[in-house]
Amino acid sequence: MxxxxxxxxxxxxxxxxxxxxxxxxxxxxxxxxxxxxxxxxxxxxxxxxxxxxxxxxxxxxxxxxxxxxxxxxxxxxxxxxxxxxxxxxxxxxxxxxxxxxxxxxxxxxxxxxxxxxxxxxxxxxxxxxxxxxxxxxxxxxxxxxxxxxxxxxxxxxxxxxxxxxxxxxxxxxxxxxxxxxxxxxxxxxxxxxxxxxxxxDFFGFAMLSLGVGALQLMLDRGADADWFSSVEIWIELGLSLTGFWIFIVHTIMGDHPxxxxxxxxxxxxxxxxxxxxxxxxxxxxxxxxxxxxxxxxxxxxxxxxxxxxxxxxxxxxxxxxxxxxxxxxxxxxxxxxxxxxxxxxxxxxxxxxxxxxxxxxxxxxxxxxxxxxxxxxxxxxxxxxxxxxxxxxxxxxxxxxxxxxxxxxxxxxxxxxxxxxxxxxNHAELSAHINPFNPNLWMAMPDAARSDPTALARVDGMVNxxxxxxxxxxxxxxxxxxxxxxxxxxxxLRRPQYGNAGGGSAPAAHMD
Structure with a gap:
Protein backbone atom coordinates (compact mmCIF):
# COMPACT_ATOMS: atom_id res chain seq x y z
CA MET A 1 0.00 0.00 0.00
CA ASP A 201 -16.62 -15.24 -13.31
CA PHE A 202 -18.73 -15.50 -16.47
CA PHE A 203 -21.74 -17.03 -14.70
CA GLY A 204 -21.86 -14.28 -12.07
CA PHE A 205 -21.49 -11.60 -14.74
CA ALA A 206 -24.22 -13.22 -16.85
CA MET A 207 -26.68 -13.32 -13.93
CA LEU A 208 -25.93 -9.74 -12.90
CA SER A 209 -26.30 -8.62 -16.52
CA LEU A 210 -29.61 -10.43 -16.76
CA GLY A 211 -30.90 -8.76 -13.59
CA VAL A 212 -29.68 -5.27 -14.49
CA GLY A 213 -30.59 -5.44 -18.18
CA ALA A 214 -34.11 -6.79 -17.60
CA LEU A 215 -34.72 -4.23 -14.84
CA GLN A 216 -33.59 -1.30 -17.01
CA LEU A 217 -35.65 -2.59 -19.94
CA MET A 218 -38.72 -2.93 -17.72
CA LEU A 219 -38.31 0.58 -16.29
CA ASP A 220 -37.77 2.14 -19.69
CA ARG A 221 -40.54 0.23 -21.47
CA GLY A 222 -43.08 0.27 -18.64
CA ALA A 223 -44.91 3.47 -19.54
CA ASP A 224 -45.28 2.52 -23.22
CA ALA A 225 -46.39 -1.04 -22.39
CA ASP A 226 -48.93 0.03 -19.71
CA TRP A 227 -46.81 -1.51 -16.96
CA PHE A 228 -48.17 -4.66 -15.35
CA SER A 229 -51.07 -4.91 -17.74
CA SER A 230 -48.48 -6.12 -20.24
CA VAL A 231 -47.04 -9.64 -20.46
CA GLU A 232 -43.73 -8.12 -21.56
CA ILE A 233 -43.30 -6.25 -18.28
CA TRP A 234 -44.08 -9.35 -16.20
CA ILE A 235 -41.50 -11.34 -18.16
CA GLU A 236 -38.87 -8.64 -17.67
CA LEU A 237 -39.66 -8.44 -13.95
CA GLY A 238 -39.33 -12.21 -13.61
CA LEU A 239 -36.02 -12.24 -15.47
CA SER A 240 -34.69 -9.38 -13.35
CA LEU A 241 -35.63 -11.01 -10.03
CA THR A 242 -34.23 -14.35 -11.17
CA GLY A 243 -30.96 -12.81 -12.30
CA PHE A 244 -30.43 -10.82 -9.10
CA TRP A 245 -31.40 -13.75 -6.84
CA ILE A 246 -29.03 -16.21 -8.53
CA PHE A 247 -26.27 -13.57 -8.57
CA ILE A 248 -26.63 -12.94 -4.82
CA VAL A 249 -26.59 -16.66 -3.97
CA HIS A 250 -23.63 -17.25 -6.31
CA THR A 251 -21.73 -14.29 -4.81
CA ILE A 252 -22.19 -15.62 -1.27
CA MET A 253 -21.56 -19.29 -2.03
CA GLY A 254 -19.11 -19.19 -4.96
CA ASP A 255 -15.33 -19.58 -4.65
CA HIS A 256 -14.34 -16.72 -6.95
CA PRO A 257 -17.46 -14.59 -7.49
CA ASN A 426 -57.58 14.37 -10.27
CA HIS A 427 -59.37 15.19 -13.51
CA ALA A 428 -62.27 12.91 -12.56
CA GLU A 429 -62.52 14.44 -9.06
CA LEU A 430 -62.41 18.02 -10.30
CA SER A 431 -64.84 17.37 -13.15
CA ALA A 432 -67.38 15.96 -10.71
CA HIS A 433 -67.95 19.49 -9.42
CA ILE A 434 -68.50 20.99 -12.87
CA ASN A 435 -72.28 20.73 -13.21
CA PRO A 436 -75.26 23.10 -13.58
CA PHE A 437 -76.15 22.64 -9.90
CA ASN A 438 -72.91 24.19 -8.63
CA PRO A 439 -73.59 27.85 -7.64
CA ASN A 440 -69.88 28.69 -7.90
CA LEU A 441 -69.94 27.74 -11.58
CA TRP A 442 -72.93 30.01 -12.17
CA MET A 443 -71.10 32.92 -10.53
CA ALA A 444 -67.73 32.35 -12.22
CA MET A 445 -68.79 31.16 -15.70
CA PRO A 446 -72.55 31.31 -16.32
CA ASP A 447 -72.07 30.37 -19.98
CA ALA A 448 -70.48 27.09 -18.95
CA ALA A 449 -73.36 26.44 -16.54
CA ARG A 450 -75.70 26.88 -19.50
CA SER A 451 -73.68 24.20 -21.38
CA ASP A 452 -72.22 26.60 -23.95
CA PRO A 453 -69.67 24.46 -25.92
CA THR A 454 -67.01 27.18 -26.09
CA ALA A 455 -67.24 27.90 -22.37
CA LEU A 456 -67.20 24.18 -21.53
CA ALA A 457 -64.05 23.71 -23.62
CA ARG A 458 -62.41 26.56 -21.69
CA VAL A 459 -63.43 24.99 -18.39
CA ASP A 460 -62.08 21.62 -19.50
CA GLY A 461 -58.74 23.23 -20.29
CA MET A 462 -58.63 24.77 -16.83
CA VAL A 463 -59.49 21.42 -15.23
CA ASN A 464 -56.75 19.69 -17.23
CA LEU A 493 -21.91 6.00 8.70
CA ARG A 494 -18.61 6.23 10.55
CA ARG A 495 -16.55 9.39 10.46
CA PRO A 496 -13.32 8.69 8.52
CA GLN A 497 -9.94 9.31 10.10
CA TYR A 498 -7.60 11.12 7.71
CA GLY A 499 -4.52 10.94 9.77
CA ASN A 500 -3.45 7.43 8.74
CA ALA A 501 -2.82 5.60 5.56
CA GLY A 502 -4.78 2.49 6.24
CA GLY A 503 -6.68 0.31 3.92
CA GLY A 504 -8.42 3.22 2.32
CA SER A 505 -5.26 4.58 0.71
CA ALA A 506 -4.79 4.18 -2.99
CA PRO A 507 -2.31 2.02 -4.82
CA ALA A 508 0.85 3.59 -6.04
CA ALA A 509 0.62 5.18 -9.45
CA HIS A 510 3.43 3.93 -11.68
CA MET A 511 4.29 6.63 -14.17
CA ASP A 512 5.06 5.92 -17.79
Missing part, protein backbone atom coordinates in the same frame (compact mmCIF):
# COMPACT_ATOMS: atom_id res chain seq x y z
CA UNK A 2 1.15 3.51 -0.65
CA UNK A 3 1.11 6.32 1.81
CA UNK A 4 -0.61 9.62 1.23
CA UNK A 5 2.78 11.11 0.37
CA UNK A 6 2.95 8.86 -2.69
CA UNK A 7 0.13 10.81 -4.29
CA UNK A 8 2.06 14.10 -4.10
CA UNK A 9 4.66 12.60 -6.42
CA UNK A 10 2.12 12.31 -9.25
CA UNK A 11 2.96 15.19 -11.61
CA UNK A 12 0.49 17.22 -13.68
CA UNK A 13 -2.39 16.45 -11.31
CA UNK A 14 -4.31 19.49 -12.57
CA UNK A 15 -4.00 18.51 -16.25
CA UNK A 16 -4.98 14.93 -15.42
CA UNK A 17 -8.07 16.19 -13.59
CA UNK A 18 -9.10 18.42 -16.50
CA UNK A 19 -8.69 15.59 -19.02
CA UNK A 20 -10.61 13.13 -16.88
CA UNK A 21 -13.45 15.56 -16.24
CA UNK A 22 -13.80 16.42 -19.94
CA UNK A 23 -14.35 12.73 -20.68
CA UNK A 24 -16.73 12.37 -17.72
CA UNK A 25 -18.90 15.36 -18.61
CA UNK A 26 -19.01 14.18 -22.23
CA UNK A 27 -20.36 10.80 -21.18
CA UNK A 28 -22.80 12.11 -18.56
CA UNK A 29 -24.24 14.68 -20.97
CA UNK A 30 -25.18 11.91 -23.39
CA UNK A 31 -27.60 10.41 -20.87
CA UNK A 32 -29.92 13.43 -21.25
CA UNK A 33 -28.76 15.54 -24.20
CA UNK A 34 -30.42 13.31 -26.80
CA UNK A 35 -33.84 13.35 -25.13
CA UNK A 36 -34.96 16.69 -26.57
CA UNK A 37 -33.77 15.71 -30.04
CA UNK A 38 -36.01 12.64 -30.29
CA UNK A 39 -38.92 14.42 -32.06
CA UNK A 40 -36.52 15.70 -34.73
CA UNK A 41 -34.99 12.23 -35.17
CA UNK A 42 -38.38 10.59 -35.73
CA UNK A 43 -38.89 11.88 -39.25
CA UNK A 44 -35.27 11.59 -40.42
CA UNK A 45 -34.92 7.99 -39.22
CA UNK A 46 -38.35 6.81 -40.35
CA UNK A 47 -39.41 5.92 -36.82
CA UNK A 48 -42.67 6.26 -34.93
CA UNK A 49 -43.20 8.04 -31.62
CA UNK A 50 -43.05 4.70 -29.79
CA UNK A 51 -40.10 3.10 -31.58
CA UNK A 52 -37.86 6.19 -31.36
CA UNK A 53 -37.56 5.57 -27.60
CA UNK A 54 -35.27 2.64 -28.40
CA UNK A 55 -32.61 5.28 -29.08
CA UNK A 56 -32.59 5.94 -25.33
CA UNK A 57 -33.33 2.38 -24.19
CA UNK A 58 -30.43 0.79 -26.10
CA UNK A 59 -27.92 3.20 -24.55
CA UNK A 60 -29.26 2.87 -21.00
CA UNK A 61 -29.42 -0.95 -21.02
CA UNK A 62 -26.00 -1.52 -22.61
CA UNK A 63 -24.30 0.97 -20.26
CA UNK A 64 -25.97 -0.62 -17.22
CA UNK A 65 -24.85 -4.13 -18.22
CA UNK A 66 -21.24 -3.12 -18.90
CA UNK A 67 -20.71 -0.91 -15.84
CA UNK A 68 -20.12 -3.77 -13.32
CA UNK A 69 -17.40 -5.34 -15.51
CA UNK A 70 -15.24 -2.21 -15.29
CA UNK A 71 -13.18 -3.53 -12.38
CA UNK A 72 -12.25 -6.79 -14.09
CA UNK A 73 -11.44 -5.10 -17.40
CA UNK A 74 -9.22 -2.50 -15.72
CA UNK A 75 -7.26 -5.22 -13.93
CA UNK A 76 -6.97 -7.28 -17.08
CA UNK A 77 -6.03 -4.71 -19.73
CA UNK A 78 -4.83 -1.86 -17.53
CA UNK A 79 -6.75 1.05 -16.06
CA UNK A 80 -5.21 3.72 -18.29
CA UNK A 81 -5.54 1.57 -21.40
CA UNK A 82 -9.21 0.82 -20.66
CA UNK A 83 -9.93 4.52 -20.12
CA UNK A 84 -8.33 5.47 -23.44
CA UNK A 85 -10.15 2.72 -25.36
CA UNK A 86 -13.43 3.72 -23.73
CA UNK A 87 -13.05 7.37 -24.79
CA UNK A 88 -12.07 6.46 -28.36
CA UNK A 89 -14.91 3.97 -28.73
CA UNK A 90 -17.42 6.39 -27.24
CA UNK A 91 -16.41 9.19 -29.63
CA UNK A 92 -16.33 6.93 -32.68
CA UNK A 93 -19.82 5.61 -32.07
CA UNK A 94 -21.03 9.13 -31.21
CA UNK A 95 -19.97 10.18 -34.70
CA UNK A 96 -21.68 7.14 -36.19
CA UNK A 97 -24.87 8.08 -34.30
CA UNK A 98 -24.61 11.50 -35.92
CA UNK A 99 -24.57 9.98 -39.41
CA UNK A 100 -27.15 7.25 -38.71
CA UNK A 101 -29.42 6.62 -41.70
CA UNK A 102 -32.16 4.51 -40.10
CA UNK A 103 -33.62 3.64 -36.72
CA UNK A 104 -31.89 0.25 -36.78
CA UNK A 105 -28.46 1.79 -37.37
CA UNK A 106 -29.05 4.44 -34.69
CA UNK A 107 -30.08 1.84 -32.10
CA UNK A 108 -27.01 -0.30 -32.92
CA UNK A 109 -24.64 2.67 -32.66
CA UNK A 110 -26.24 3.89 -29.41
CA UNK A 111 -25.92 0.39 -27.97
CA UNK A 112 -22.18 0.38 -28.71
CA UNK A 113 -21.88 3.93 -27.42
CA UNK A 114 -23.27 2.68 -24.11
CA UNK A 115 -20.87 -0.28 -24.09
CA UNK A 116 -17.79 1.94 -24.44
CA UNK A 117 -19.12 4.75 -22.25
CA UNK A 118 -19.99 2.54 -19.27
CA UNK A 119 -16.47 2.51 -17.83
CA UNK A 120 -15.76 6.25 -18.15
CA UNK A 121 -17.54 7.47 -15.00
CA UNK A 122 -16.27 4.79 -12.56
CA UNK A 123 -12.73 5.03 -13.96
CA UNK A 124 -12.73 8.81 -13.63
CA UNK A 125 -13.73 8.52 -9.98
CA UNK A 126 -11.10 5.85 -9.35
CA UNK A 127 -8.29 7.89 -10.91
CA UNK A 128 -9.23 11.05 -9.00
CA UNK A 129 -9.13 9.07 -5.74
CA UNK A 130 -5.81 7.48 -6.72
CA UNK A 131 -3.90 10.62 -7.70
CA UNK A 132 -4.94 12.61 -4.62
CA UNK A 133 -3.94 12.06 -0.99
CA UNK A 134 -6.76 11.12 1.34
CA UNK A 135 -6.95 14.62 2.81
CA UNK A 136 -7.70 15.94 -0.70
CA UNK A 137 -10.34 13.35 -1.55
CA UNK A 138 -13.11 15.77 -0.61
CA UNK A 139 -11.92 18.37 -3.14
CA UNK A 140 -11.40 15.70 -5.78
CA UNK A 141 -14.92 14.34 -5.28
CA UNK A 142 -16.29 17.88 -5.38
CA UNK A 143 -14.85 18.35 -8.87
CA UNK A 144 -16.02 14.91 -9.96
CA UNK A 145 -19.46 15.36 -8.45
CA UNK A 146 -19.92 18.74 -10.15
CA UNK A 147 -19.52 17.06 -13.53
CA UNK A 148 -21.74 14.13 -12.61
CA UNK A 149 -24.62 16.21 -11.27
CA UNK A 150 -24.45 19.34 -13.42
CA UNK A 151 -24.16 17.36 -16.66
CA UNK A 152 -27.74 16.03 -16.60
CA UNK A 153 -29.03 19.51 -15.72
CA UNK A 154 -27.48 21.31 -18.70
CA UNK A 155 -27.92 18.36 -21.09
CA UNK A 156 -31.51 19.08 -22.20
CA UNK A 157 -30.79 22.79 -22.62
CA UNK A 158 -27.65 22.18 -24.69
CA UNK A 159 -29.44 19.51 -26.72
CA UNK A 160 -32.37 21.82 -27.39
CA UNK A 161 -30.10 24.67 -28.49
CA UNK A 162 -28.05 22.43 -30.81
CA UNK A 163 -31.21 20.94 -32.32
CA UNK A 164 -32.89 24.29 -32.91
CA UNK A 165 -29.78 26.16 -34.08
CA UNK A 166 -28.17 23.44 -36.20
CA UNK A 167 -29.48 19.89 -36.43
CA UNK A 168 -30.16 16.97 -34.09
CA UNK A 169 -27.02 15.27 -35.44
CA UNK A 170 -24.88 17.90 -33.69
CA UNK A 171 -26.05 16.47 -30.38
CA UNK A 172 -23.60 13.65 -31.16
CA UNK A 173 -21.00 15.55 -33.21
CA UNK A 174 -20.30 17.84 -30.23
CA UNK A 175 -18.51 14.91 -28.56
CA UNK A 176 -15.68 14.89 -31.13
CA UNK A 177 -13.67 17.97 -30.04
CA UNK A 178 -14.25 17.23 -26.35
CA UNK A 179 -13.19 13.60 -26.81
CA UNK A 180 -10.03 14.52 -28.74
CA UNK A 181 -8.83 16.96 -26.07
CA UNK A 182 -9.62 14.48 -23.27
CA UNK A 183 -7.85 11.61 -25.08
CA UNK A 184 -4.67 13.62 -25.74
CA UNK A 185 -4.52 14.84 -22.15
CA UNK A 186 -4.98 11.35 -20.70
CA UNK A 187 -2.56 9.75 -23.17
CA UNK A 188 0.22 12.13 -22.15
CA UNK A 189 -0.36 12.65 -18.45
CA UNK A 190 -2.43 9.78 -17.04
CA UNK A 191 -0.36 7.45 -14.82
CA UNK A 192 -0.25 3.75 -15.61
CA UNK A 193 -1.44 1.31 -12.94
CA UNK A 194 0.11 -2.13 -12.76
CA UNK A 195 -2.09 -4.88 -14.24
CA UNK A 196 -3.38 -7.64 -12.00
CA UNK A 197 -4.18 -11.21 -12.97
CA UNK A 198 -7.83 -11.91 -12.20
CA UNK A 199 -10.11 -14.73 -13.28
CA UNK A 200 -13.44 -13.89 -14.86
CA UNK A 258 -17.68 -11.76 -10.02
CA UNK A 259 -17.81 -9.20 -7.18
CA UNK A 260 -16.00 -10.00 -3.93
CA UNK A 261 -18.67 -10.00 -1.17
CA UNK A 262 -16.09 -8.54 1.25
CA UNK A 263 -16.69 -5.19 -0.43
CA UNK A 264 -20.11 -5.04 1.23
CA UNK A 265 -18.67 -5.64 4.70
CA UNK A 266 -17.44 -2.05 4.72
CA UNK A 267 -20.30 -0.32 6.52
CA UNK A 268 -19.59 3.11 5.08
CA UNK A 269 -19.59 1.85 1.51
CA UNK A 270 -22.72 -0.28 1.94
CA UNK A 271 -24.58 2.66 3.51
CA UNK A 272 -23.22 4.94 0.80
CA UNK A 273 -24.80 2.73 -1.85
CA UNK A 274 -28.22 3.19 -0.24
CA UNK A 275 -27.68 6.95 0.00
CA UNK A 276 -26.54 7.32 -3.61
CA UNK A 277 -29.61 5.34 -4.70
CA UNK A 278 -31.78 7.96 -3.00
CA UNK A 279 -29.76 10.79 -4.57
CA UNK A 280 -30.23 9.18 -7.99
CA UNK A 281 -33.99 9.05 -7.44
CA UNK A 282 -34.21 12.70 -6.39
CA UNK A 283 -31.77 14.22 -8.89
CA UNK A 284 -33.01 12.80 -12.18
CA UNK A 285 -36.63 12.28 -11.15
CA UNK A 286 -37.02 16.00 -10.44
CA UNK A 287 -35.14 16.81 -13.63
CA UNK A 288 -37.47 14.53 -15.59
CA UNK A 289 -40.55 16.24 -14.13
CA UNK A 290 -39.66 19.92 -14.46
CA UNK A 291 -39.15 20.38 -18.25
CA UNK A 292 -42.51 18.83 -19.27
CA UNK A 293 -44.22 20.72 -16.42
CA UNK A 294 -42.78 24.05 -17.57
CA UNK A 295 -43.77 23.27 -21.14
CA UNK A 296 -47.30 21.93 -20.54
CA UNK A 297 -48.47 24.27 -17.76
CA UNK A 298 -46.41 27.43 -18.24
CA UNK A 299 -45.84 27.14 -22.02
CA UNK A 300 -42.09 27.80 -21.68
CA UNK A 301 -40.01 27.12 -24.81
CA UNK A 302 -36.96 24.85 -24.53
CA UNK A 303 -34.43 27.66 -24.17
CA UNK A 304 -36.47 29.42 -21.44
CA UNK A 305 -36.85 26.11 -19.59
CA UNK A 306 -33.09 25.70 -19.64
CA UNK A 307 -32.51 29.20 -18.31
CA UNK A 308 -35.03 28.70 -15.49
CA UNK A 309 -33.39 25.41 -14.48
CA UNK A 310 -29.79 26.64 -14.84
CA UNK A 311 -29.63 28.13 -11.29
CA UNK A 312 -30.06 24.59 -9.93
CA UNK A 313 -26.73 23.66 -11.50
CA UNK A 314 -25.14 26.85 -10.20
CA UNK A 315 -26.31 26.00 -6.68
CA UNK A 316 -24.87 22.50 -6.99
CA UNK A 317 -21.47 23.73 -8.18
CA UNK A 318 -21.25 26.39 -5.44
CA UNK A 319 -22.06 23.96 -2.64
CA UNK A 320 -19.67 21.32 -4.02
CA UNK A 321 -16.77 23.73 -4.30
CA UNK A 322 -17.37 25.01 -0.77
CA UNK A 323 -17.92 21.63 0.83
CA UNK A 324 -14.87 20.20 -0.94
CA UNK A 325 -12.73 22.58 1.13
CA UNK A 326 -14.41 22.01 4.50
CA UNK A 327 -15.31 18.32 4.39
CA UNK A 328 -12.09 17.36 6.23
CA UNK A 329 -12.48 20.10 8.84
CA UNK A 330 -15.82 18.98 10.21
CA UNK A 331 -17.86 15.82 10.56
CA UNK A 332 -19.03 15.04 6.99
CA UNK A 333 -22.15 13.37 8.38
CA UNK A 334 -23.36 16.78 9.57
CA UNK A 335 -22.99 18.09 6.01
CA UNK A 336 -25.02 15.15 4.69
CA UNK A 337 -27.83 15.88 7.17
CA UNK A 338 -27.86 19.58 6.27
CA UNK A 339 -27.90 18.68 2.57
CA UNK A 340 -30.81 16.28 2.95
CA UNK A 341 -32.80 18.83 4.95
CA UNK A 342 -32.17 21.51 2.30
CA UNK A 343 -33.24 19.07 -0.42
CA UNK A 344 -36.40 18.19 1.51
CA UNK A 345 -37.12 21.91 2.02
CA UNK A 346 -36.79 22.55 -1.72
CA UNK A 347 -39.18 19.72 -2.52
CA UNK A 348 -41.60 21.08 0.09
CA UNK A 349 -41.43 24.46 -1.64
CA UNK A 350 -42.04 22.76 -4.99
CA UNK A 351 -45.18 21.15 -3.57
CA UNK A 352 -46.60 24.67 -3.35
CA UNK A 353 -46.29 25.37 -7.09
CA UNK A 354 -49.38 26.72 -8.87
CA UNK A 355 -50.22 27.54 -12.51
CA UNK A 356 -50.57 31.25 -11.60
CA UNK A 357 -47.00 31.75 -10.31
CA UNK A 358 -44.06 33.25 -12.17
CA UNK A 359 -40.65 31.64 -12.63
CA UNK A 360 -39.17 32.95 -9.36
CA UNK A 361 -40.35 30.07 -7.08
CA UNK A 362 -38.92 27.57 -9.60
CA UNK A 363 -35.56 29.35 -9.60
CA UNK A 364 -35.37 29.66 -5.80
CA UNK A 365 -36.37 26.05 -5.13
CA UNK A 366 -33.87 24.93 -7.77
CA UNK A 367 -31.03 26.83 -6.11
CA UNK A 368 -31.92 25.39 -2.69
CA UNK A 369 -32.13 21.87 -4.10
CA UNK A 370 -28.82 22.31 -5.91
CA UNK A 371 -27.17 23.47 -2.70
CA UNK A 372 -28.65 20.53 -0.81
CA UNK A 373 -27.65 17.86 -3.30
CA UNK A 374 -24.13 19.28 -3.49
CA UNK A 375 -23.82 19.18 0.30
CA UNK A 376 -24.88 15.52 0.27
CA UNK A 377 -22.91 14.24 -2.72
CA UNK A 378 -19.36 15.28 -1.84
CA UNK A 379 -19.17 14.17 1.84
CA UNK A 380 -21.17 11.04 1.04
CA UNK A 381 -18.79 10.02 -1.76
CA UNK A 382 -15.78 10.83 0.41
CA UNK A 383 -17.05 8.88 3.43
CA UNK A 384 -18.19 5.90 1.31
CA UNK A 385 -14.65 5.26 0.04
CA UNK A 386 -12.70 6.47 3.08
CA UNK A 387 -12.56 3.12 4.87
CA UNK A 388 -12.66 0.83 1.83
CA UNK A 389 -9.64 -1.29 0.98
CA UNK A 390 -7.96 0.19 -2.11
CA UNK A 391 -7.94 -3.13 -3.98
CA UNK A 392 -11.75 -2.95 -4.16
CA UNK A 393 -11.81 0.65 -5.40
CA UNK A 394 -12.48 0.12 -9.13
CA UNK A 395 -15.22 -2.45 -8.47
CA UNK A 396 -16.65 -0.12 -5.84
CA UNK A 397 -16.80 2.91 -8.14
CA UNK A 398 -18.50 0.78 -10.79
CA UNK A 399 -21.11 -0.36 -8.26
CA UNK A 400 -21.52 3.23 -7.06
CA UNK A 401 -22.31 4.41 -10.60
CA UNK A 402 -24.56 1.43 -11.29
CA UNK A 403 -26.66 1.93 -8.16
CA UNK A 404 -26.97 5.67 -8.85
CA UNK A 405 -28.16 4.97 -12.39
CA UNK A 406 -30.63 2.31 -11.24
CA UNK A 407 -31.97 4.73 -8.65
CA UNK A 408 -32.43 7.34 -11.36
CA UNK A 409 -34.27 4.90 -13.62
CA UNK A 410 -36.54 3.68 -10.83
CA UNK A 411 -37.23 7.23 -9.66
CA UNK A 412 -38.13 8.46 -13.14
CA UNK A 413 -40.38 5.46 -13.76
CA UNK A 414 -42.22 5.81 -10.44
CA UNK A 415 -42.90 9.54 -10.68
CA UNK A 416 -43.88 9.25 -14.35
CA UNK A 417 -46.30 6.40 -13.65
CA UNK A 418 -47.81 8.22 -10.66
CA UNK A 419 -48.11 11.39 -12.72
CA UNK A 420 -50.07 9.63 -15.47
CA UNK A 421 -52.35 7.88 -12.98
CA UNK A 422 -52.94 10.91 -10.78
CA UNK A 423 -53.81 13.15 -13.71
CA UNK A 424 -56.73 10.86 -14.53
CA UNK A 425 -57.85 10.62 -10.89
CA UNK A 465 -54.20 22.26 -16.09
CA UNK A 466 -55.22 21.99 -12.43
CA UNK A 467 -55.28 18.19 -12.53
CA UNK A 468 -51.79 18.15 -14.03
CA UNK A 469 -50.46 20.65 -11.49
CA UNK A 470 -51.88 18.67 -8.56
CA UNK A 471 -50.23 15.52 -9.94
CA UNK A 472 -46.84 17.20 -10.15
CA UNK A 473 -47.27 18.48 -6.59
CA UNK A 474 -48.04 14.94 -5.40
CA UNK A 475 -44.80 13.70 -6.98
CA UNK A 476 -42.78 16.44 -5.29
CA UNK A 477 -44.33 15.50 -1.93
CA UNK A 478 -43.40 11.85 -2.49
CA UNK A 479 -39.77 12.75 -3.23
CA UNK A 480 -39.69 14.91 -0.10
CA UNK A 481 -40.80 11.93 2.01
CA UNK A 482 -38.17 9.70 0.37
CA UNK A 483 -35.51 12.28 1.22
CA UNK A 484 -36.58 12.50 4.85
CA UNK A 485 -36.77 8.71 5.11
CA UNK A 486 -33.07 8.52 4.22
CA UNK A 487 -32.03 10.63 7.22
CA UNK A 488 -31.79 7.75 9.78
CA UNK A 489 -29.17 6.07 7.58
CA UNK A 490 -26.71 8.71 8.75
CA UNK A 491 -26.29 6.80 12.02
CA UNK A 492 -24.76 3.89 10.09
Missing amino acids: STPETHREVPHRGLITISIMLATVMQVLDTTIANVALPSMTGDLGASRDTINWVLTSYIVSAAIMTPVTGWLSDRVGRKELFLVSVVGFVVFSMLCGVAWSLESMVAFRLMQGVFGAAIVPLSQTFLLDINPRERHGQAMAIWGAGIMVGPIIGPTLGGWLTESFNWRWVFFINLPVGIVAFIGMLIYLPSIAKRARSF FIDPKIFLDRNFATGLVFIFVIGVILLASLALLPPMLSAIFAYPTITTGLVMAPRGVGTMISMLVVGRIVHRMDPRILVVIGLLLTAQSLYDMSGFSPQMDSWPIIVSGIVQGLGLGLVFVPLTTVAFATLDARFRTDATALFSLVRNIGSSIGISIVSALLTRNVQV TQALMISYVDDFKLMMLVTLAALPLIFL
